[in-house]
Amino acid sequence: MRSRYPKRGSAFEYYMWLFTRLSGVLMLFMGAFGIVYANLAGGRTLMDMTTQYRWAFFPTYWHVQNSDIPDVFPNWSNSFWQVYAILLLLVAAMHGFNGLRGVIEDYIHRPYLLLFAKFSVYILFLFTLFTAAVIVFELFV
């Protein structure tokens, strides 16, 4: 006999569903805080608006380096922003690559191809994180 209710999804899918919502709101707030901070740190007089908005997406000093900031280190370059940037990128990458997994599961139905595609997404995710860590903590300099 068929159940009256549709089959329940796994707990993992529920948590990813929840994570997508929460991380979406979190990224909006983190971006807003970045813009507010950039204004407080004198961004209004130091750089043009587009450069300042770049700070919202990835707050590392070389992201705004092209403008005339006299001394980058007191406000624009410290470990707070390094942690902030890596956190923002971690959340964004998880949100993004989980979304990509959703799209892939919608369009690929062959099991082994799906497995391969999901594996590739996971590798790309790890590579992005590694790359971001190298950039943010300047490990190659």
Add this chain to the structure above:
Amino acid sequence: MFQGRHVGYLEGLRYKGKAPMLAWALHRITGLGILLFVGIHVIAAFFLNAIGDDVSTTITTVYESTFVQIFVYFCVLYHALNGLRLIIEDLWPPLLRYHRELLWFQWLVFLPVFGLPAFFMVVSILSTGV
């Protein structure tokens, strides 16, 4: 999403879902657009700093051009607004009764907030050519 439905691509295109379907499709397209841009940006920045090769220099000049910036701005703004509407509807389901009105309201917010900066970006392209 996340459920195996066996509908062909052409069949999917024949489905006329109007405004909600447009929102769904645009949310998906803009999400992939952001992922593509951010992925290329991060990886190109990595190779530019690590090796400094010509390929990543070229990629960097491409995504720093105003055309790409307008596209990225469209993607980020649409995805953020549509996602926010989605979250609000999820948190408070009675709002789903006004789903279509909310979609219209979303376009009402989106068009000026996207249009004004995009207009000035196009003006800057016309005057400087980048």
